[in-house]
Amino acid sequence: MPRTGKRKEHPLSMRLPETDIAIIDRAATLRGRSRTDFVRDAAVRAAEDVLMETVPIRMSPAGFKAFMAALSGPASPVPQMIELFQRTAPWETGGSDTGG
Template identity: 65%
Template structure:
């Protein structure tokens, strides 16, 4: 029979200016989260980003050559993007709302 590992929570305490707490509370409310949940998620996301920035990406010489070939190849037009860029902006004459 397998044992479920006990969850360990560690307290984290911070002193923040009132304006920062107000902004965090507002954002947490908009996301439907408690202050603790919101701050924890934001802190973990920032920590993951910092760790990922330091990760080394390894590839074979052939893989690197293929990667560089793709980066150095001329850009190809994407018809959908061209069509979007040619549409009038909402504040320009001729704009028609799409449904």
């Protein structure tokens, strides 16, 4: 009997070294995900990143003029960034030495 609906999922097969599988499995476990879910999400995120890098940004001439004016204008401090850079780094807090 023929299928009445279109198949929504497509198989994807890869050959990976054991070391890669071990890393993927460890990360998937830490996230509470299956290997398949973890790899699918990572691959889709990477693909979206590539696509976002290549998508042209379109704007009106007036919008472009305002954008260029904002870039060309004087910099103004961002209070949250100032506070962040004034914090002591975690490795500079003088915590206990656990090294060997």
